[in-house]
Structures are given as C-alpha cells and as structure tokens.
Amino acid sequence: MNTLECIKTRRSIREYNGKPVDRKLIEQAIETASYAPSWKNTQVTRYIVIDDEAVKNRIADECCSSNHNGGIIKQAPVLVVTTMIKARSGYERDGSFSTPKGSGWQMFDCGIATQSFCLAAHELGLSTLIMGIYDTDKITEILQIPETQEVAALISVGYTDLTGVEAPKRKTLEDLIKYV
Numbered sequence: 345m346n347t348l349e350c351i352k353t354r355r356s357i358r359e360y361n362g363k364p365v366d367r368k369l370i371e372q373a374i375e376t377a378s379y380a381p382s383w384k385n386t387q388v389t390r391y392i393v394i395d396d397e398a399v400k401n402r403i404a405d406e407c408c409s410s411n412h413n414g415g416i417i418k419q420a421p422v423l424v425v426t427t428m429i430k431a432r433s434g435y436e437r438d439g440s441f442s443t444p445k446g447s448g449w450q451m452f453d454c455g456i457a458t459q460s461f462c463l464a465a466h467e468l469g470l471s472t473l474i475m476g477i478y479d480t481d482k483i484t485e486i487l488q489i490p491e492t493q494e495v496a497a498l499i500s501v502g503y504t505d506l507t508g509v510e511a512p513k514r515k516t517l518e519d520l521i522k523y524v
C-alpha cells in the first residue's frame with residue numbers, strides 16, 4: 345500500500361471480530377508513529393496499551409457509559425490511550441508560551457502522532473477508531489496517569505470483518521483551498 349492509498353483507505357471502524365492482536369504489531373505501529381514530527385522534536389506523546397479485559401471493561405463502563413464508545417471499547421481486543429507530557433510542546437525553557445497558541449501545540453503534536461499510529465496500524469492490517477468522548481478524571485484515576493501527563497485520545501484497535509466501508513463524505517477541493 346502506498347502512502348496516498350493508506351491515508352485514503354483508513355476508516356474509523358466500530359466493529360471488531362474478536363481476533364486478538366499481537367503486541368508486536370502494536371509496538372511496530374507505535375515505533376512507526378514515533379517518527380511523527382513534533383514541536384522542537386519534544387516527542388510528548390505516550391501510549392498506554394490496554395489488552396487486559398478487566399481494565400478495558402472498567403474504562404468502557406466507568407469512562408464511556410454515557411455514549412456508544414463504551415460498547416466499541418468492549419468489543420475491541422486492544423485499547424490504546426494516548427497521553428501528552430505537559431508543559432513542553434509550545435513552551436520555552438522558562439515555562440512561558442512560545443506562541444499565542446499557548447499549550448495548543450501539545451494536542452497538535454499528539455494528533456499527528458495519533459494519526460501516524462492509525463495509518464501504521466492500517467498498513468499492518470489493523471482497524472482503529474479514535475475516540476475523544478470519555479470521562480477524563482475517571483480514566484486518569486483508573487490508569488493512574490501522573491500529574492505531569494494529560495490524556496489526549498482513546499484508540500480502539502482490532503481486526504474487523506467489515507469490508508468496503510465507505511468514507512464519510514469529504515469536502516471538495518473548492519471548499520478546502522484558497523489560493524492567494
């Protein structure tokens with residue numbers, strides 16, 4: 345698969361078939377994602393890989409019960425939680441912000457890394473779903489995430505039997521581009 349094809353054929357998948365995922369594949373996707381660019385190469389993204397059913401179910405029940413994400417997490421054999429090391433990306437050494445975007449660059453970096461992970465997973469035959477709706481305080485408590493880090497996104501990972509999942513409609517180039 346070439347890069348253009350990989351970007352265009354990756355889909356958010358919400359149905360998994362129960363086949364377990366080898367940790368080596370997750371590690372390969374994370375190692376690949378480590379090549380994502382970041383603010384001054386600060387590399388603030390970290391990955392918590394949850395393949396323990398009990399922990400995964402706890403997150404589904406206690407952090408995502410108010411929406412459909414809980415059911416997806418229960419089905420997926422692996423849940424990856426991305427976190428960000430705070431106060432580095434977008435910051436000067438003295439702790440002040442480098443730009444008016446403040447701490448926004450850490451989420452930007454983590455987003456790039458998260459998509460890189462999903463694309464690498466896709467190339468490795470795995471399906472993923474990025475989830476942004478969850479109870480932050482509860483997941484921080486369950487995973488004992490230190491004060492120095494902050495949860496960014498949840499990513500379900502697994503195999504699917506779904507084929508030919510259509511991409512939700514995209515905006516046209518006309519919508520997207522402005523030449524000046």
Ligand SMILES: Cc1cc2nc3c(=O)[nH]c(=O)nc-3n(C[C@H](O)[C@H](O)[C@H](O)COP(=O)(O)O)c2cc1C
Nearest residue numbers: 354355356357358413473474475476477497511512
């Ligand atoms: C930051 C972010 C948060 C998202 N949160 C959720 C979520 O909580 N639940 C969900 O089902 N999908 C979630 N999605 C998936 C989007 O709905 C999906 O990417 C979009 O509809 C486009 O579909 P595609 O990924 O197949 O191209 C999220 C995607 C992103 C990038």
